[in-house]
Amino acid sequence: MEVGGTFLFLLPSKTKSISALFLICLVFVCACNPGKPAGQNTATREITDDAGRRVSLPARVDRVIALAPNLTEIVFAVGAGDRLVGNTTYCDYPPEAKAITKVGDSLQPSLERIIALRPQVVLISTASQLEVFTRQLQDQNIAAFVTDPHDVEGVFRSIEQIGEMLGQTEQATLLVKKLRERVTAVEQAVQHTQPVRVFYQVSNKPLYTTGRDAFATDLMRRAGGTSVTADVPGAWPMYSNESALASRPEAIILPTGGSMGAENSTVADALRTSPAVRNGRVYKINDDYLARPGPRVVDGLEAMARALHPEAFKQ
Amino acid sequence: MTAAFSNARDVIARRRDRVTLRKTLVSCAALALALVAAVVLLSLVGSEPLPARASLCALLSLGTSPCGLSQDQFDILFQIRLPRILLAAAVGGSLATAGASYQALLRNPLAEPYLLGISNGAAVGTMVALVFFGANEWSRPLLAFAGSLVATLAVYQLARGRAGATPERLILAGVIVTTFLSSVIVFVTTLMDATRVRSFTFWLLGDLSGTSKALLPVALSIAIVGTVALTLHARSLNLLMLGERDAFDLGVEVGRVRIVVFVVASLLVGSSVAASGSVGYVGLVVPHLARLSLGSDNRISIPAAALGGALFVIVADTVARTVIAPRELPVGAITALIGAPLFIYLLKRA
Numbered sequence: 001m002e003v004g005g006t007f008l009f010l011l012p013s014k015t016k017s018i019s020a021l022f023l024i025c026l027v028f029v030c031a032c033n034p035g036k037p038a039g040q041n042t043a044t045r046e047i048t049d050d051a052g053r054r055v056s057l058p059a060r061v062d063r064v065i066a067l068a069p070n071l072t073e074i075v076f077a078v079g080a081g082d083r084l085v086g087n088t089t090y091c092d093y094p095p096e097a098k099a100i101t102k103v104g105d106s107l108q109p110s111l112e113r114i115i116a117l118r119p120q121v122v123l124i125s126t127a128s129q130l131e132v133f134t135r136q137l138q139d140q141n142i143a144a145f146v147t148d149p150h151d152v153e154g155v156f157r158s159i160e161q162i163g164e165m166l167g168q169t170e171q172a173t174l175l176v177k178k179l180r181e182r183v184t185a186v187e188q189a190v191q192h193t194q195p196v197r198v199f200y201q202v203s204n205k206p207l208y209t210t211g212r213d214a215f216a217t218d219l220m221r222r223a224g225g226t227s228v229t230a231d232v233p234g235a236w237p238m239y240s241n242e243s244a245l246a247s248r249p250e251a252i253i254l255p256t257g258g259s260m261g262a263e264n265s266t267v268a269d270a271l272r273t274s275p276a277v278r279n280g281r282v283y284k285i286n287d288d289y290l291a292r293p294g295p296r297v298v299d300g301l302e303a304m305a306r307a308l309h310p311e312a313f314k315q
Numbered sequence: 316m317t318a319a320f321s322n323a324r325d326v327i328a329r330r331r332d333r334v335t336l337r338k339t340l341v342s343c344a345a346l347a348l349a350l351v352a353a354v355v356l357l358s359l360v361g362s363e364p365l366p367a368r369a370s371l372c373a374l375l376s377l378g379t380s381p382c383g384l385s386q387d388q389f390d391i392l393f394q395i396r397l398p399r400i401l402l403a404a405a406v407g408g409s410l411a412t413a414g415a416s417y418q419a420l421l422r423n424p425l426a427e428p429y430l431l432g433i434s435n436g437a438a439v440g441t442m443v444a445l446v447f448f449g450a451n452e453w454s455r456p457l458l459a460f461a462g463s464l465v466a467t468l469a470v471y472q473l474a475r476g477r478a479g480a481t482p483e484r485l486i487l488a489g490v491i492v493t494t495f496l497s498s499v500i501v502f503v504t505t506l507m508d509a510t511r512v513r514s515f516t517f518w519l520l521g522d523l524s525g526t527s528k529a530l531l532p533v534a535l536s537i538a539i540v541g542t543v544a545l546t547l548h549a550r551s552l553n554l555l556m557l558g559e560r561d562a563f564d565l566g567v568e569v570g571r572v573r574i575v576v577f578v579v580a581s582l583l584v585g586s587s588v589a590a591s592g593s594v595g596y597v598g599l600v601v602p603h604l605a606r607l608s609l610g611s612d613n614r615i616s617i618p619a620a621a622l623g624g625a626l627f628v629i630v631a632d633t634v635a636r637t638v639i640a641p642r643e644l645p646v647g648a649i650t651a652l653i654g655a656p657l658f659i660y661l662l663k664r665a
Contacts, residue, residue, distance in 0.1 A: 108505075205525035206518070206643070232641060240362035241399075241524060242391040243641035269528070270395055273387070 047161060050148035051126070057143055061120050061166050068106045068125035069259075070294035071147065071162070072097045075123070077295045078163040078172040086117045090259065093288065093296075109133075115140050121165065123147065125293075149293045150235075151218035152183060152301070159295065179298045183222065186305045189312040190224030196308045198225040199249035199276065202236055204268045209239045215293050216255075223305035224312070225251065241270035249274050251281040251308055258288030283307035339615045346622035353626055354404065357633045358396050362640030365392060399526045403632040403646070404625035405534040406523070406591045407601075409583035411624020412542045414598025415605065415617045419552040420576045421474075423485050427599040428463070428584045431485075432492030434595070436466025437581075437588035438519060439496050442503055444589075445515075452529050460585030466492055467577050521594035521647025523632050530590045537586040541579050542621040548572055549613035556611070594647045596654025597624050603661050627653075 044059040065086035066072040072091035075084050081096060086103045101117060104110045106125070111133065114122060122137055126148040134144040145165065147158045156176045163172020198220050202208035210216045211232040220227045228247040229239065252271060256264040267282055276282055285307065289300030306313050355374055359367050365388050372382035373392060381389050410428055417426035417433075428434045440462025441455050448454035473488035474481075504515055518525070545552075551572045554562040563569050587594070605619040631649040638644065 206522055206645075207524060229641075234642070237642040238524070238644075240636060240641040240643055242395045243362045245391055245395060246363045246387060248387065273390055 047145070047165060049146045049161075050154070050158070051146040053146065055143050055145050057165055058120055063117070063119045064121045064123065064166065065103060065114055065117060065119040066091065066123045067103070067109055068123075068292075069093065069097075069288075070292035071123040071125060071158075072100075073292065073294035073296060074159050074162050075166070077175055078159065078166060078168040080163075080166040080168050083166060085119055086114065092259070111136055115142070121145055123162065147293075149215055150213050151215050152222065152297060154215065155293045155295075155297055156180065158293065175295065179295060182298050183301060186301055187222055190305055190309045193224045193309045193312055195224055195226045197228050197248075197250045198253055198308065199228050199244065199247060199251075199271060199274070200253045200255070201264065201268060201271070202255065203264050204266060207239050207241055207244060207268050207270070208236055209244070211235055211237045215297070216290055219290065219297065219301050219304060220253075223301055223308055225304070225308045241268065244268060245270040245273070247274075249276045250279070251283065252276040253290075253304065253307070254282065254284045255287035255290040256284050258286040258291075260287045335612060335614055338609070339618065342609055342615060343618050343622060346619055346626070350404065350622050350626050350629075353629050354397075354400055357629055358392065358400055360633055360637055361391070361396050362637060362643075363388075363391055395526075398528065398531055399523055399632065399636075400629055402526045402531050402534060402590055403523055403628045405531070405538040406587040406594055407597055407624035407626070407628025408538040408542060408621040409534070409587040409624075410594060410597040411601035411605075411620040411627070412538070412545055412617060413580040413583040414624075415602035415613070415620040416545045416548075416552065416576050416580055417598070418602055419549075419556055419613050419617075420573060421471075421485055422556055422558070424603065425486055425599070426489075427596075428580075429593060429595040429598060430493070431467070431470050431489035432496055433463045433466045433470070433581070433584050434588055434593040435493055435496035435500065436469075437463040437585045438593055439466075439499055439503075440585065441589050442500065442515075446503070452527065456530065456533060456586050456589040459589035460582055463584040463588070464578065464581040466496065467581050471577070518592040520645040521592045521650065522645040523591050524636070524643055527590065530586075534586045534590045537582055538621070538625075541583045542618060544579050545576065546614065546617050548575055549617050552576070552613040552617075556613075592645075592647065594628065594650050596650050596658065597628060600654045600658050600661070601627055603658070607661065607664075 044057070046054045046056050049055050062083055063085045064075065064080070064083055066075055066084060067088055069088065069090045069092065072084065072087045073093055075081060076094050076097060081094075084097075084100055086101045087097060088109065089102050089105045091097045091100070101113075103113045103117070114137070119142055121143045122145070124134070124144055124146045126146060134146075137144045145161075147161075149155045149158050156179065159176055159179075160169075160172050163169050163175070200210045200216055200220065202210060209229045209232070210227060211229060211234040213235040217227045217230050221230075228249050229237075232239070249271070252267055252274065254264055254267070256262070264287070265284060267277055271277060283304075285300060285303045289296045289303065355371070358374055359365065359370050366384070369382045369384050370388075370392055373380060373384055373389065374397075376382065378393050384392065413433075414427045417428070417431065418424055420426075437459040440458035440460070443462075444451070444454040444458040470485070470488045470492050473491065474485040476484055500519065551562070551567045554565050554567045555569065555572065557565075559569050601624040602616060602620040605616045605623055609615045609619055628646065628650065631653060632646045635644040635646040635649045
């Protein structure tokens with residue numbers, strides 16, 4: 001800097017200010033390029049992610065960034081929370097996750113901050129997946145791993161893959177075993193019940209629901225229900241009010257009260273005359289359990305099953 | 316001599332007025348008939364099939380008799396479909412009327428609520444209402460009205476140079492206000508919860524699915540009263556199309572007319588944006604079509620644009636709610652999809 005100062009002193013003022021700008025830029029470029037690439041991947045293994053990409057990973061992953069709250073929850077659940085160097089402003093569970101450096105939200109993460117944190121792997125959920133973004137990460141020698149579970153088994157696969165990636169295979173396997181036992185317990189409890197026809201209201205105005213590809217549709221099935229919109233294409237379609245009315249659901253699920261706060265806590269007008277509302281079968285379930293494909297989906301499944309079939313859980 | 320001359324001129328003017336009146340009545344009657352037919356017939360179309368004859372019977376009985384429809388079918392028809400179609404009519408009519416009168420007052424064929432940033436002003440107002448007075452349904456149309464009025468005045472002041480508001484300056488001012496308000500909207504949505512952003516983005520595109528029972532009568536009455544009020548000023552607007560100075564010399568109270576148009580048009584835009592978000596192109600395409608087919612006399616083109624706009628949005632919304640049923644599209648996407656190519660065609664032909 002001192003050399004730069006002397007140098008500047010000798011120049012006419014206009015050139016001086018331009019040179020100053022140059023120097024400032026130079027300093028920044030130097031700061032961002034510490035001689036070696038941001039990641040230190042010496043590829044030794046490959047895992048196929050949910051986007052069907054072969055992702056090369058270093059033997060040991062010490063620095064990982066999660067770009068969605070469910071991924072943060074999975075990293076902590078497999079016991080690798082100490083290696084999470086960055087996550088998003090949505091990541092609020094477990095409480096320790098809040099203290100981790102934020103790289104923006106899932107939709108608009110800051111590439112600069114991500115690179116500055118020098119992760120080896122960035123975990124992406126399709127909600128935040130951007131093609132250009134992924135390519136930029138790869139240019140920096142940072143592996144981008146995409147998860148996109150469509151059902152409970154997909155969530156378990158994400159847990160196992162992330163566990164394996166972080167060298168926590170044993171813990172991940174154990175976690176999935178326990179979760180699977182709880183799922184089986186629910187399924188056994190509702191086994192001989194009549195499936196309840198459920199409308200899952202994602203938002204009121206405009207009316208959104210769950211379609212064929214949403215993992216919530218799988219949750220409803222396992223909880224002894226059947227989604228009245230299970231055949232609608234897409235994961236979270238905007239839905240016709242009149243079709244909602246005509247579907248005559250026996251129960252309505254409102255994911256609300258978690259990150260949603262008080263949002264989505266009222267039933268859409270079109271559903272006011274449904275058997276569900278008339279019989280008082282409207283259930284509010286924490287949206288963080290239902291909307292995040294992480295370990296807590298099983299909590300969501302249990303809450304749903306208890307709501308749909310209270311008789312099956314009386315003991 | 317002079318008396319005889321002015322007498323003759325009066326006779327000619329009166330006869331021309333009578334011709335205009337007849338033309339207005341005939342064309343508006345035809346459009347109104349088409350509008351009623353569209354409301355009734357498109358009520359028979361939707362994502363849920365309803366028995367056509369029974370529905371028609373129930374509609375013609377004005378909902379007094381179910382005509383054999385089940386309770387659910389009756390509710391679909393009268394609680395969901397018909398209110399939505401009526402709101403579409405109110406929104407389309409309001410936007411087209413506002414567009415037609417802005418175009419006359421500002422002597423600019425491109426003056427349109429959406430392009431001038433007035434819809435965005437209303438959108439910012441609605442957003443403020445949602446963020447700060449979420450529970451109060453009345454805060455939305457009021458603040459939307461305030462927002463569109465402020466945006467209108469801003470555009471007008473920005474456009475007014477020493478030489479008056481030239482068409483180019485006006486469009487530039489509109490672009491500036493539009494982009495400025497768009498960035499305000501983007502900024503606020505970025506600060507919103509992720510869960511609210513999606514429904515808000517849809518609403519910004521123009522969406523009629525969340526038809527509010529409380530706002531429907533308000534939007535309908537504003538559309539009707541506003542159209543009548545502006546049609547009553549159509550004569551002055553005709554003279555204003557000659558230029559403000561000439562209009563003033565011919566006895567038009569230019570200042571008063573300007574205020575009336577700004578306030579009424581802002582009310583029209585505000586109520587439709589509060590009810591359905593920003594539905595684009597209606598205020599541009601429909602008045603153009605009206606003028607091309609019926610001439611540029613505002614006494615005809617304003618009421619004709621109102622009826623035509625209602626018709627246009629009803630048809631567009633029918634497409635939006637049926638084309639990928641039971642899923643839906645925002646109506647704004649359809650109006651833009653139909654409107655943009657249609658407008659290019661009109662420009663090429665003119």
